[in-house]
Amino acid sequence: MKSGPTIQDIAAAAGVSKSTVSLVLQESPRIKAETADKVREAARALGYVYNRGAAILRGRRSTTIGMVINDLTNPFFVELLVAIERVLAQAGYTTLMAHTAESLETQTRVLRSMREQNVAGLIMSPALGTPDALAAEIQSWGIPLVLVMRPMGPDVDTIGVDNSYGFALATEHLIGQGHTRIAFAGNRKGYAVANQRRQGYLSAMAEHSLPVEDDWIIDVPLTPEGGRNAVRAIFDMKPRPTAVVCYNDQVAIGVLHELDRMGKRAGKALAVVGCDNVVAAEHTNPPLTTLFAGADKLGTIASETLLARLSESSEDEKPPVQYFAVPELVVRESSIGAGASRAGAA
Known part of the structure; x- marks a missing residue:
């Protein structure tokens, strides 16, 4: 918690930058007299006390x-x-x-x-x-x-x-593969980046007039274990999504592992897209489709x-x-080749 006015407060009051305030307080000759006077007046009005000893220590170039x-x-x-x-x-x-x-x-x-x-x-x-x-x-x-x-x-x-654009792109890819029931795994309530990624997914679904059930937006930890939990939730749904857009590759890799444990294969039983294109993404089984920035x-x-x-x-x-x-989509096997299983997914 702040105990008093800061350089930021002085800068706002004087209408100058924080760097200018710092130079004035250090009595730098680089600042015009008129500007320096305005800064000092703002500091006095706010009750700011300059600690010169601390400033000298801070002034040592790090x-x-x-x-x-x-x-x-x-x-x-x-x-x-x-x-x-x-x-x-x-x-x-x-x-x-x-x-x-x-x-x-x-x-x-x-x-x-x-x-x-x-x-x-x-x-x-x-x-x-x-x-x-x-x-x-x-x-x-x-x-x-x-x-x-x-x-x-x-x-x-x-x-x-640009998270919104990227997740719209990923969702459009799955729609282009023929999927209409698409889940989003990795929703984190109150978290700005998750909100942006979810909005990109929702905007693409809305663009194609595709409904989104509430339980298709799955709030799980942003980890492989979160991905495993998401798969179990998806396969409990009736009718279930046939594809999933994952918050990141960590979640997506967890999805792949759980599908494998269940005896199912990504791209056939469930189309999967991740985000980040980490080094491991092209070496998963099957290789992971993912967003790359x-x-x-x-x-x-x-x-x-x-x-x-x-x-x-x-x-x-x-x-x-x-x-x-602006991210690009790297298409690999995890999101394609599911045509034979879509009609029968339930």
Whole structure:
């Protein structure tokens, strides 16, 4: 909880950037006198007290970047992390990585520690349930922040994927294969990315005037075990869906494993589409159809965005970057070849 006004508050009151406020408080000669006076007046009006000793410590140039990742059990985030680390290392930065395992408590503790260690910047994929206000709070610390995969509003640099488009594309593919009863596995209530992916699925179904039963939208953990649970739920439905769009490849791989355990094959008993195109996707049995946006590309763009923030001055500060990659569908056996079984699915 904040104990008093922040640099962010002063910037808003004075109508300038956070970088400008920081430079004024440090008595930098780079800021025009008129602007400096406006910032100081805003600070006085808000009752802001500048801690010069702490600022001197913070002013020491750091070459460490903090990376906070929500789920390293998901191979996609490992691939993303490798790309981020590679680009930052080439620029002379070392990385301090933390895994939150979707825990808000762990995330709070990790961010506090990284702030204390004076990281030069942060790249973060927020834990489930993170309030959007956290992005502004981190920015008020004077630490550049880039979010990956999980947006938290338009006022912070964000690198992600056009989820709605991608899941509409995946659903259209299944409709094109002749499926009319299609489930969505991996719905997470109150979670922005899940909402976007579900909306893409629903929009494609509506475009073809296909009904969606409430129980076809299946809320399961975003893990292989969640995929196994989804398959069991689907085969209990009467009549059951003949295809399923999965939140990610982790869920989809769980679906494939459970189908195999049941003596059934994806693409015949149930058409399956995943998302992320992790390395294992083309080696599953059968190979998995999945959405691809490129973890390496996204990690590279996230790193370059942060490096640009670290090199810019208050006078040339750019608007927030909002980059959302348009995914492609990689079609493999898991979503095709089910024609013989569709009519008899029940």
